Amino acid sequence: MPDLRAPRGMHDLLPEDEALWRFVRDTAERVARLFDYRLISTPIVEDSHVFLRTVGDESDIVSKEMYLFDDRGGDHLALRPEGTAAVARAYLEHGMASRPQPVRLCYFGPMFRYDRPQAGRYRQLWQFGVECIGDASPSADVEVIELQRTLYEELGLGDLKLRINSIGTAETRRRYVEALRSHLEPHVATLSRDSQRRFETNVLRILDSKEDAEHPALQSVPSILDYLDEGDEAHFTEVRALLDTLHVTYEVDPRIVRGLDYYARTVWEFEPAGAGGQSTVGAGGRYDGLIELLGGPHTPGVGFATGIERIMLNLKDRPTAVEAPRVDLYVAPLGEAVNGAAMHAARRARAAGFAVRAGFPGRGMRAHFRAAESANARFIAIVGENEATRDVVQLKPLDVTDAEQREVAFDHLAEALR
């Protein structure tokens, strides 16, 4: 057992996982393009205030999960725990408010949260996310949900369940939190310790406690939907109407509250049918107050983020057609003396766009064939003394049994590989 390992909760992505990973990434970028969302890459590190100001002091992300450090110049930096605040910062910094609104952006990259790892939860996690900034209409919410739904469908995860809710504006939540507090107050003593703590810090969080889910006080809890104001109500109604028109199936779940403070109005989650554990594959919401928290003008926005590892987790349970990578040609030099000639042959093939695995001298014929086999090569080119002096190779197809082998000059190698 080596004494140096990858940091806790962080993982190496091995070549054999690459194909599936690339499939997910390519699909995400392709679907984003279908909706005209453009890729933006922000630094992995931000001024810590980008998150401290926006995410919410009571959130676990800020209170215990951030990787914080000071650099040599004394700047307070954070490894980004999520993408939205960083994208919003870039929107502001680059004056994107003066572009045609809304601005449609997407990102793909690693996020960092110092948390105890478990199934589907990592300290370095990859997210794909989408942000539609600068438009307050329900159409924007639905466009983002539709993009996310399309993505899952294209990935083969079309059976994920969508649950949506509206948590109103900050004012709505103030009134609701008050009602929630007075509803729960008489029962505090009988709630779990965690919920008792949350009663003081963040009452909304009690709603998604697994421990107290069966508690009578929670069964009879008031619904936030009854506290929406007229504008919230109209917005949510329109979102649902549009989803219905598109035949998107969803379930309204008044228990959904997002972990981050900047959310407003529409919030949603996608999870597998047999939910449990760290099951949420992707979640999103509207964040009309976020850019103000960063010191900008009031700017509406809506987006989602989805966890790549969680997508992979769900993908691994089902048959996916991801073809194994293969090589066009394996070049087998028989001895040191012909190594240069073999390298020339390889260069010719590569120049024509063929993938070539170079065998190195010092191995026997059988070893070369086995290596070519394991590279899943279409052809093997044998270069011995006899061939090297005449600039030719013995070329043999490997896919068929008892294939005919023929002599091919370097000059004709590319066409022979076609």
Added chain:
RNA sequence: GUGGGCGUCGCCUAGCGGUUAAGGCGCCAGGUUGUGGCCCUGGAGACCGAGGGUUCAAAUCCCUCCGCCCACCCCA
């Protein structure tokens, strides 16, 4: 942060007080002195997670630590 399970070659697993620590996959080589996939033979590869203790004897029992996994919390 809390609770539970587990750590034996690169991977999977056997062994559960006395074995040169076993097998499969993979890797390397030979059988075929320049021709693959199958088969056969051989080889390399493990201070049995670390440290301490019990014992004539510890991979096996006990303690501590570390790591991984799972659940809670929280979240993607």
